[in-house]
Amino acid sequence: DQQVKQNSPSLSVQEGRISILNCDYTNSMFDYFLWYKKYPAEGPTFLISISSIKDKNEDGRFTVFLNKSAKHLSLHIVPSQPGDSAVYFCAASPGNKLVFGAGTILRVKS
Amino acid sequence: NAGVMQNPRHLVRRRGQEARLRCSPMKGHSHVYWYRQLPEEGLKFMVYLQKENIIDESGMPKERFSAEFPKEGPSILRIQQVVRGDSAAYFCASSPTGTGANVLTFGAGSRLTVL
Numbered sequence: 699d700q701q702v703k704q705n706s707p708s709l710s711v712q713e714g715r716i717s718i719l720n721c722d723y724t725n726s727m728f729d730y731f732l733w734y735k736k737y738p739a740e741g742p743t744f745l746i747s748i749s750s751i752k753d754k755n756e757d758g759r760f761t762v763f764l765n766k767s768a769k770h771l772s773l774h775i776v777p778s779q780p781g782d783s784a785v786y787f788c789a790a791s792p793g794n795k796l797v798f799g800a801g802t803i804l805r806v807k808s
Numbered sequence: 809n810a811g812v813m814q815n816p817r818h819l820v821r822r823r824g825q826e827a828r829l830r831c832s833p834m835k836g837h838s839h840v841y842w843y844r845q846l847p848e849e850g851l852k853f854m855v856y857l858q859k860e861n862i863i864d865e866s867g868m869p870k871e872r873f874s875a876e877f878p879k880e881g882p883s884i885l886r887i888q889q890v891v892r893g894d895s896a897a898y899f900c901a902s903s904p905t906g907t908g909a910n911v912l913t914f915g916a917g918s919r920l921t922v923l
Contacts, residue, residue: 704850732911741812741899741914742851787850794864794906795841800850 701725702790704799713808717775721788721799724769728790728797733762733773736785736801745786746773778806810835812915813882814900820921827887827894829918833902840883841901841912842875851899856906857883863906890922 703722711717719733729750734742748755748762748771755762761774775782783806789796813832821827833840838859843851853867857877868875872890877883887894897919901912 734914739916741814741901741916743914744911747911795853795856796912797853798843798851 700800701728702788702797702799704786704788704802706802707800708803708805710805710807711778713780713806714777717773717778717782717804717806719773719775719786719788719802719804721771721773722769723771723790725790725792725797726769727792729793730791731762731764731771732789732791732796733760734787734789734798735782736787742787775804778804780806780808782806812837812900812902812913814898814915814918816918817916818919818921820923821890822923823891824889827890827920827922829885829887829898829900829920830882831885831900831902831915832882833900834913837902837904837913839903839906840877841903842883842885843899843901843914845897845899845917847896854885858906887920890920892922895920895922 701724732747733745735745736742746757746760746762748764764771785801787801788799840857842854845851855868855875856864872888874886897917899917901914903912
């Protein structure tokens, strides 16, 4: 029962360009969405979040867009930097926990 | 202000042995979550606890797995009679309250290898 899906296992982007990571969900009861970044041998770290009542949230180089009608959210990173290379997890909250997608490996080439 | 502390970082067990993973939440956090990451997969929710209470264990396997968060001390995830399929990274996270709007802060994880 995959309620949160990240259909792209990996993404490769040139340094300085935009990285767009996508996430789809099926549960219309999700009220909060988050993105986490994970480096090897470390725990996930929080990146940015968005409430279901908004359609955009921006924090520096990171912007999250939410399209409720399509049940789709995306994370934009611009400009991309080599240090952004990591696994990115989309997560959604039905209230008392987070449901995670399978992750997308982002590689930023210099 | 230490973050979420998990130990051991690496644990090797033979089939049939017991594994105990410990998690100390961030100071001031009274809500603890356990997640499991199998190879090539995302994070799967296992259990959500508050002090002395299990709030949601819908992701816990029905047998061999148990979790506790006592009044004093760390949260413990216990796996009895481990099998090779239990090999995974187990992540603990904590938050100050249990609502979905709260950001979970994760520990570095405990990697269990079952021989």
